[in-house]
Amino acid sequence: MQKLLDYGPLLLGGAVTTICLAVLSLLLATLLGGWGARAKLLRPRGDPLNKGLIRLQARVATAYTTLARGIPDLVLMLILYFGGQRALNWVTELAGLDTLEFSKFLAGTLAIGLLYGAYLTETFRGAWLAVAKGQGEAAEALGLRGLRAFRLVLFPQFVRHALPGYGNVWQVLVKSTAVVSVIGLEDLVGLANDVGKSQRDPFLFMLVVIVVYLGITSVSGWGFNRLERYYSRGMR
Amino acid sequence: MRFDLVFEHWDLFARGVVTTLELVALSLAVGFCIALPCGLALARGHRSARLIRAYVYVFRGTPLLVQTYLFYYGLGVTLGQYDWVRDSLFWPFLRDAWWIALLVFSLNSGAYATEIIRGAVITIPRGELEAARALGLSDRQVDFLVLIPSALRRALPQYGNEVVFMLHGSVVAGVITIQDIFGVTQTFRARYYVAYEGFLTAAALYMAITFVIVLIFRQLEKRYLAHLGLSR
Numbered sequence: 365m366q367k368l369l370d371y372g373p374l375l376l377g378g379a380v381t382t383i384c385l386a387v388l389s390l391l392l393a394t395l396l397g398g399w400g401a402r403a404k405l406l407r408p409r410g411d412p413l414n415k416g417l418i419r420l421q422a423r424v425a426t427a428y429t430t431l432a433r434g435i436p437d438l439v440l441m442l443i444l445y446f447g448g449q450r451a452l453n454w455v456t457e458l459a460g461l462d463t464l465e466f467s468k469f470l471a472g473t474l475a476i477g478l479l480y481g482a483y484l485t486e487t488f489r490g491a492w493l494a495v496a497k498g499q500g501e502a503a504e505a506l507g508l509r510g511l512r513a514f515r516l517v518l519f520p521q522f523v524r525h526a527l528p529g530y531g532n533v534w535q536v537l538v539k540s541t542a543v544v545s546v547i548g549l550e551d552l553v554g555l556a557n558d559v560g561k562s563q564r565d566p567f568l569f570m571l572v573v574i575v576v577y578l579g580i581t582s583v584s585g586w587g588f589n590r591l592e593r594y595y596s597r598g599m600r
Numbered sequence: 601m602r603f604d605l606v607f608e609h610w611d612l613f614a615r616g617v618v619t620t621l622e623l624v625a626l627s628l629a630v631g632f633c634i635a636l637p638c639g640l641a642l643a644r645g646h647r648s649a650r651l652i653r654a655y656v657y658v659f660r661g662t663p664l665l666v667q668t669y670l671f672y673y674g675l676g677v678t679l680g681q682y683d684w685v686r687d688s689l690f691w692p693f694l695r696d697a698w699w700i701a702l703l704v705f706s707l708n709s710g711a712y713a714t715e716i717i718r719g720a721v722i723t724i725p726r727g728e729l730e731a732a733r734a735l736g737l738s739d740r741q742v743d744f745l746v747l748i749p750s751a752l753r754r755a756l757p758q759y760g761n762e763v764v765f766m767l768h769g770s771v772v773a774g775v776i777t778i779q780d781i782f783g784v785t786q787t788f789r790a791r792y793y794v795a796y797e798g799f800l801t802a803a804a805l806y807m808a809i810t811f812v813i814v815l816i817f818r819q820l821e822k823r824y825l826a827h828l829g830l831s832r
């Protein structure tokens with residue numbers, strides 16, 4: 365017990381790192397998912413150049429979602445970590461600076477964000493398609509156009525359809541953050557592993573990690589439930 | 601880029617692929633054997649449901665890496681302090697990364713599959729069971745001839761996802777020194793000082809296996825879900 369109290373603040377810091385990593389990755393994944401869904405849904409229109417660009421985006425988005433769903437998180441993380449280091453070395457060499465270390469936190473965020481962005485692309489695409497077509501037309505009939513129709517009519521319904529899938533992706537993403545400890549980031553898992561080994565009681569410290577992760581997944585599960593209820597308040 | 605080194609040592613990667621496939625297939629098989637009774641028990645509110653719910657909650661709510669560390673270091677170091685554990689029959693297994701990985705992966709996959717099977721069982725159309733009873737089948741026959749096959753068919757698409765997740769999760773085995781695809785990549789890096797090429801190769805291998813799994817499940821779905829008329 366004393367051991368836990370001694371290392372409590374350290375582990376708490378690790379938990380904060382883990383949560384920051386998860387939230388930032390989710391943010392990146394959301395942006396990528398939004399872009400991917402839009403790219404896949406847009407119909408080619410306008411002048412030939414514009415049409416070509418839209419088609420190209422759709423192709424890139426399809427390639428992205430197919431490839432990203434085939435790679436394990438840890439492998440992508442290592443590719444980005446070593447690749448990022450290489451690119452950084454190249455840049456510092458060109459600029460004549462000393463070598464800098466590529467951030468492990470950044471590599472982790474990029475890898476997790478990229479992977480789950482692919483899953484969110486499909487979630488968002490499905491949710492957008494689930495909003496009935498008549499809703500947009502009804503909004504237009506009320507005199508709402510463009511951004512206002514989107515904000516007042518389409519977006520809230522889109523959120524209602526997207527939330528369950530979004531919540532699932534978040535739960536999987538949170539668990540995915542554990543593997544950043546393998547590239548040496550001092551997150552909750554990495555710290556607990558080190559301390560556990562040096563204190564010769566890895567079981568105890570891993571149990572703490574288990575409890576923290578269960579806490580995160582339980583609290584966010586509860587939160588998503590409330591959000592889902594809020595966004596379906598117009599439904600019976 | 602030194603991909604010639606990868607090609608020169610292709611046998612290393614081939615062995616990695618075999619180890620990964622072995623480990624994933626065995627874990628899925630054991631996990632399935634855990635999940636079938638657990639899923640049925642959950643769907644029916646058997647008195648063991650509470651215990652099963654706790655098991656599923658813990659294994660689905662925490663990262664596979666942490667579960668693996670808990671068993672690998674936890675059992676090895678913490679339990680290893682006691683003589684009676686060291687003297688026991690199971691000690692060689694508890695020290696061996698391969699057995700630990702198999703145990704943890706099976707429990708993990710079992711927890712996810714339990715949820716999938718539970719979902720498939722509770723969504724069975726009532727009429728299907730009533731029709732079976734009307735034909736004079738006994739309870740046991742209804743279970744084994746109608747309920748379970750029907751649930752497993754409908755669980756196929758989700759189970760396909762679980763198989764891919766298990767494959768991707770299995771990189772954790774490489775972290776605890778097993779020479780799976782990820783493990784041999786680490787060995788390759790340590791031996792020849794080339795990191796990038798190895799990881800790209802690993803990514804390509806995992807991706808290829810993922811596509812094969814997806815293809816297999818697409819065929820299975822075409823065959824076993826043909827009655828739904830979804831196949832194009």
